[in-house]
Amino acid sequence: xxxxxxxxxxxxxxxxxxxxxxxxxxxxxxxxxxxxxxxxxxxxxxxxxxxxxxxxxxxxxxxxxxxxxxxxxxxxxxxxxxxxxxxxxxxxxxxxxxxxxxxxxxxxxxxxxxxxxxxxxxxxxxxxxxxxxxxxxxxxx
Amino acid sequence: xxxxxxxxxxxxxxxxxxxxxxxxxxxxxxxxxxxxxxxxxxxxxxxxxxxxxxxxxxxxxxxxxxxxxxxxxxxxxxxxxxxxxxxxxxxxxxxxxxxxxxxxxxxxxx
Numbered sequence: 001x002x003x004x005x006x007x008x009x010x011x012x013x014x015x016x017x018x019x020x021x022x023x024x025x026x027x028x029x030x031x032x033x034x035x036x037x038x039x040x041x042x043x044x045x046x047x048x049x050x051x052x053x054x055x056x057x058x059x060x061x062x063x064x065x066x067x068x069x070x071x072x073x074x075x076x077x078x079x080x081x082x083x084x085x086x087x088x089x090x091x092x093x094x095x096x097x098x099x100x101x102x103x104x105x106x107x108x109x110x111x112x113x114x115x116x117x118x119x120x121x122x123x124x125x126x127x128x129x130x131x132x133x134x135x136x137x138x139x140x141x
Numbered sequence: 142x143x144x145x146x147x148x149x150x151x152x153x154x155x156x157x158x159x160x161x162x163x164x165x166x167x168x169x170x171x172x173x174x175x176x177x178x179x180x181x182x183x184x185x186x187x188x189x190x191x192x193x194x195x196x197x198x199x200x201x202x203x204x205x206x207x208x209x210x211x212x213x214x215x216x217x218x219x220x221x222x223x224x225x226x227x228x229x230x231x232x233x234x235x236x237x238x239x240x241x242x243x244x245x246x247x248x249x250x251x
Contacts, residue, residue, distance in 0.1 A: 017220055020199030027203060037184070044203045045179050052175075052196075105192045110176030117180075
């Protein structure tokens with residue numbers, strides 16, 4: 001792990017218009033590393049969905065990305081309300097987003113399912129009232 | 142075919158991102174839900190939507206769309222226009238519906 005690249009970002013939960021900034025920055029960075037397009041795309045989608053979730057549901061959080069020659073490891077941590085039923089939240093079409101958010105084209109209940117599809121490993125640790133940590137791995141090889 | 146070609150042939154108005162008009166395009170996705178668009182839009186595609194908020198630029202850019210056609214007389218927000226200009230992502234508006242736009246694109250072989 002000596003040659004791991006580590007990136008750290010704060011996600012602002014108050015400004016919905018900034019959501020996606022971190023994913024865009026990481027995507028650009030992965031492109032400069034010359035990683036396979038499929039890996040870049042999956043990372044961008046998974047990160048964007050998770051970032052949007054942080055903004056919609058948890059008032060922001062922090063994202064750590066570690067890139068090694070083998071994989072991209074993303075840890076997203078928020079201090080939001082927690083997810084009462086992770087299994088339900090993983091179902092396509094299930095969402096607790098407000099109508100206001102839905103009008104912007106979100107809240108289709110596809111966020112977590114999309115993250116799962118795009119990542120090779122996905123772990124969700126959530127505590128009600130304390131927050132949620134999502135651990136994602138995208139394999140490069 | 143280039144973005145500028147469909148702009149001209151479909152009589153679309155370029156509301157932002159003129160810097161990207163020279164880009165080649167291939168294929169099309171239609172939809173207004175960001176999560177679905179995120180996975181449905183692929184590199185170099187035209188994305189037809191009626192969404193006008195700034196998240197359109199985030200999704201289009203992450204999915205590497207060649208341009209966004211905003212159908213049904215919808216007008217992009219000021220923040221969306223600003224971001225699209227920064228990204229050189231063409232936002233093309235039209236009075237046509239998404240269906241009419243798609244039919245016209247299909248007639249061009251897209």
